[in-house]
Amino acid sequence: MAQNAKVAALSDELVHSILAFDPVENKRAYRHAQDIAKAGLRAHQYARTNQFDVQATLARLDEKFRVLNRDDLADALDERVKEINDRPGKWIPDCLSLLLQLSHQPTENSRVEALELLRPPTPPPELTWKEILDDDPYSDDDIWKDIDYGADSSGDDLLPTKREVAKPSPLTSAGEDDTYDPQACVVAGDAAVVDRLEEAQFWKHEAEPEDGKVDITELQAVRETLFMLAGLPTSLFHADRRVGPEYELRHAMTRTTNYLLAELGDTGRAIHRLRQWLKRPSSLPLIQTFEAAVSKRLLEYHQSLALLQQKYLVPEKPTTVSLLELHDNVRAFSRPILRLAQIVAEIEPQLLINPFIHLEVLFDQVSLAQMTLEQDVFRFLSHIFFECLQTYLKPMRRWMENGELGLNDETFFVFENDSGSEASFLWHDRFVLRRGQENKLRSPAFFEPAAQKIFNTGKSVVFLKKLGIRTSRLPAIVEEPRLDHEAVCGSFVDLPLSPFSELFQAAFQTWIESKYSLAFNVLREYIFNDCGLIETLNSFRIIYLSANGSVFQDFADAIFERMDISQRAWNDRFLLTELARGIFSTELPRSQSERIIVRSVRKSSKSLSTSIKMLSHILLDYALPWPLMNIIQRSSIPIYQQLSTFLLQCYRTKYLLQRISPQSVREIQEGRLRQLSYKLRQRLIWLADVLRSYLTGTVIDPCFADMKNAMSKAEDIDEMSAIHMKYVARLQDQALLSENLKPIYKAILLLLDLAASYSQHHARREAVNARSMRQRNTDKKRPRRKSILSIKLEEDDSDSNNVGNDEEGAASDSPVTHGQEVVLEGIDKEFRRLLPFVTAGLRSVGRVGAEPVWEMLADRLEWEVRRD
Template sequence: MAHNAQISALVEQLIKSTIRTLSDAEVEQCKHSVLNTLVEAKSSRVNQFHVRDRLDGLVEKARILNNDPLADAMHHRLAELSTRSTRWTPEVLSLLLDLSDRPVHDTKLEDLVLLEPPSSPSALTWSAILADDPLDDQDDIWNNVDFAADGSDEEEVLEANGSDVAEPISDPNWLDIDSAEARLEDLIQPQDDGALREIMDAQFWKQQAVTSTMDQLGQDKAPMITLTELQAVRETTLMLLDLPTSIYTVNDRGDVLISPIIGIRHVSQGSITDLLQGFAEIGGKLRKVRSWSRRKTAIPLEQKFQAAIESRLLKVDHGLNKIQARFLQPQHQPNPSLLQLHDEVCSITRYMQQVYNITVKLESGSSAKLSFDILEHLFDKICANQSMGDEGGYEYMAKLFFECFQVYLRPIRRWMETGLLSNQDQVMFVGKSQEDVPLDSLWRDQYYLIQDANAKLHAPKFLHVTAHKIFNTGKSVIFLRNLGYEEGRSGEEYFDANAMTYESVCQLADFGMVSPFTELFDMAFDAWITGRHRSASLMLHTKLESECGLQRSLDALEHIYFFRNGALSTDVAFKLFEQINHGELEWSDSFVLTELFHKTFGATACIDLECLEVRSVTDTTSRDRLRVKRSMDTLEDLQITYLLPWPIANIIPAKSLKVYARIFVFLLQIHRAKYLLQMQRLPRSASPTVDRHILHLYSLHHRLLWFTDVILSYVTDMVLSASTIDMRMNMRRAEDVDAMIAVHEAYVSLLQDRCFLTQENAPIHQAIISLLDLTVLFSDVHSLYVSRTEEARGASTALNMTRTAERQSVDSDSDEDEGNNELDNTSEHSHFKPELANTGRLVSMSDTFGKLHGYISAAVHGMSKANSVPCWEMLSRSLAVGGRD
């Protein structure tokens, strides 16, 4: 309510000072409108960057209008303002900009003279004094006085007293200490015992009631000792300073206890007990914090935390000493008060009690995670203080946190700069394998992130987001070193420019308690590591592209495995298919296969022939030659191996090349099916009876050829080509090697899924291979029909030659005989017309094709509806067209 009343008064004052002609009713109406506007307003603070842009715009506008003096004056004062800004500076500048009217045109530089502070008076000098009031030496007052000219009685007395050998001292009480007869008792003067007795009576802690009487009689029967409030105050301050006292004791657990037989005049026993108990609790917490800060440890971060606590305990002790000094001087504090002392002690030790709560949590935590627990508890306490609006506690804990965090940053900085780890870095979350790994798996297997039993990162929880970037930066430096590039310690400029301190993190934007600490810390820490990470990653990316041949290796894999050059790839495939069709067992010989690929790809610049090897995993001499010829599974025995450079092998591992090889076999199987169909020449006959049988042959051939073309177009154009273009684009945009590996793994996974090579799509892939196997069976049926047709044509030709000779020897002019001869000729000729061989097999193959094609079409259609993949939708439509008779 007080805040609202203050705002209302300020609004009313602003209205009256702006418009002086308003009546009281109008002022009240305007004030009500303004207050409603403020209540309904959604914006809380002015955008300081927008205000800065407007001011810079005014400076630029003044220069454009050829008013450089005004622009210089504004620029000078903006620079001066940046060093004296407060949290309300953006609001004040925004108000001035809103109230301004044509500032560039109507501003007068002469008015700036009125803003200059008055000049300070010049220093007073003797020359100025003498010029104003010259010395008058008429009375000789500045001459030196000769005191030896005139004597006096005092001088004589001084001379007499100053002479050491004038006369011996004849004092009867004087004792010559150097004499042998001197006694120690003669040096002690008797004193009054009354003052000593008063002092001993005031030392209540020496009384028997506090020492032995309590032990003998118990607390209930022990006599009560009454103290003054000043004595209680002094004892309390001594206890808080961890000094021994009489009214406070310490048990074995370190808790501070109060004596129950201590009382204070004019204060009830219950009240004084509760008050002293409050002091005892505070003193116990301080005592445990002191004890915790003095324990021995070998962990650097814990040592830093102890040193930071000790420095803050020293400030607490200074505050308590000031209180004690004030009470020791009664003229400054005539009436000591335990209640006042309690308020002051709570104020001084408030944040140290928060530190005590942290140490209690640390005692109950794991010793292996002590360093992380210190940082995490401090971090949580900062956020808690900020959420409660405790600005002092927020600053106190934040400074303590950043002091300790600097120690934690040392191994992180060393790892990011040099890629080195120390065995003493127990707080580091990066580990190294005991054995050296091959260079082709350096990035993946040599270093790893340390995790606990619950699979959580061995690091403070507020670093889990950025830990991976830190990890990759160090690995990039190590990778560059193995490539022969030493980057040195140039990363210091990034760390020094973005120091992680309280001032740079929490006070940089001057937002105070408005911005959450977690966001401020995340932004600052990300800026602290981003520069070094970007530098190392960009350098490594450049090396992989320019010197290690990343794009060249990708091109080689496309040419070898994905038939990128169709002419060369089909040439290799057709030569291989010819050997298989002829039944040559040497087709699977490793030397023959390797020589074939080397001869074909010898002119391709991106392929290193020494790294290319082709072999068959099955011994062809022990296999069925007919099975080799008729089954598509034969091609799965081919294995193509292409050795990549070790830097590229870290990005494209061997398991990815296995997927490449499976795609190559899939393409080879499709090409073989198409090769078999294209090599077939369908028969032509004028006989209607034969044409009805050949219709099955034409129909099945057309449907198989359509399916083969659709699958080949789908794999090459819609899957391999499109996915490879996206992969290369994303590879160039990757920020580090891990991102490049992730891009390629996603690419391989996508190819495996789109080519139906995953475990989930295995039935579809098997159905496609079964349809491709039909082309082999169809080729057998077609070959059998062609061979029988040729035999029938040969027999018919021989018969016709014989009958022609017979007809030439017989002279018959009868039309009836001619008609009978023609019928006989047709009948005998039809005996040699070949019927379509294995018509039942063709029908069965057509049925099998329809079933497999229907299953594949339905499965692809369902997958396209479920996942909305464009390539699957296009394949589904193409298969639907090819399924029509």
């Protein structure tokens, strides 16, 4: 109740403060507003922070720091948690909870040294009487003298005092009473000098009444121009660097003078914009370096202006004052900085979006200056370019040498996409190239040819650090090649003969190779020697691709025998795994055979036990080490499994047909059925042999040889992975397993499945014949005189035999024979329908895809069609 009363009082106060009408006049609206306020206040029941959860979180954080070998950070945290817990206050858990929620990666972002900045300064020691007396002892004799209390009386301030003016004294040194005479420091001026100074101040002169203009000398114009170029305010030029129309040179043509001064004003305006841009500094280091380079060139420009001013201010020899000469001199040494000012004006709006746009523009302008033979501009911009490039090379150097990225460094084109990814995806998923619009790399354009190599070098270093061999196997780091103007363009005065872009790319490739080869040579040696990449690929060829036909046949026969026995657990994955390891251990080392794992889908339908479709539910896996999983990616394993299944289906087809002996076919009494059965058996065995020979000899062996040769020349893991993916894709296409060849593959499976139908039909016929033989043997043993019960049982058996003969077929002159003929002719008709479809499809895709192996397979399959 107390809580409700408190809520009601608060809601009344809230309504009173918000509503402007009188509650007495509009009671209904006031009550409605009060109900809304109460409902809103009662609906928010915020629970207090659980202090035990906060303490548990802090304890887990302390444990995490110690596990990560940051005992210093854990001790600092424990000390401050104990200190704050000792202070009384009910809001301490809430404050700690807020700090925990605001924390972000404390292990990486925390520095214990920063805590020293929070310590209050040590207070100075208290002043003691001993220190006071030591500094100013009271044993002085003046302490006992009488005090003149009237000397500082305020009453004396009311009386006017008359000071005596000291007479001028030629002495400038101090007198006996240590006072100075200020008038002794005044020096009488020369009236002629003052007149000349006032005469030089032309801006104070009055205009001529005839034309309203002030006449100035050429020297005054030169000085004003030099002041304007230096960024100082002048009278001849306005703030926008336009020439004032009120001044003119009487001895020169006005149009000529105005033209020269206007061009000089344009130069000053461009340089003024450059100064204004430098007054708006940036926070990005890359742009700060550019600003420092521009500021340095601007200082050199001011030094050149100072030399010109010195020529007119204190000339060493008689000098002719010429505004035209000044114009030519200024235009000569201002050309490089004017080009720089133009570059800054063009890129200024884009610097916030693209912080390295100045590198691209400088690179292009240096190349342009070389082609147009502007030697001074080439050297000027080239030095600025290489100075700015050094800052961009710092994150690149850190990435290529240590595999580290700056925190939130969006100027570098590599970033960490998923820091928590598995080690098997380290190479492909953890780090990503930063791309912008239209999938363009976020880096200077001249870096794009080498961006992938830079990217792979850093990933190689991260890979080695993950393997723990970064410090033990890397050789000593060689001296880094220089990447500056002298190293790239040479120290000659003349322009280089080769294009600047080619010179830079050659030098930059040398710079990259000095870091790239160090990391990758070690990584490549580890992948090939320690991880056994080629040996693993060869094991894949044996396990999945039937490189050793005898071993693969043993494995297939073992599976087929378990299928035909019709055991309920024939596809038990544990039994099949032990079976596969035992069989393949005869060809592979034990360390590799133990990596084999068999997975199966439990489908034990008895009707499908002889169908080749059941083999698609048995999948072979191989446990790869994580370094090799970055090369043999998981997406390629299903293709290996599809090829293995296809081969098993071919083996299964021949296995089923070889179980039908020619003697059993010879027992068929009807001649046409016997001939048709021979024909189907021979055709299906021929089909299985052609397909198996095509897969192993025409597809797998050449592809593996090409892949192995290319893999031995690969330079990095990206290239290894690309070679393997190309190899797997080539296997998939040539083995008819790709998506666009699915219709042909399904037709081949239907052809192979005809063997299962034929085998099943033959097994049923033999079962009927065996039952008939047993029946005849039973009839011979029966007595001639039969009882009524025996006659009845014999009639029932005869009826059942007739039913079985209708389904399976046994005699030549009965409906059973007709049923056998329908089944065999149906299989033969389906074979003759599907085989031309397969050959026509192979020829069609062979012409479109320009794949000769499909044409070869079509020719081999058409042999049987032509013979037929």
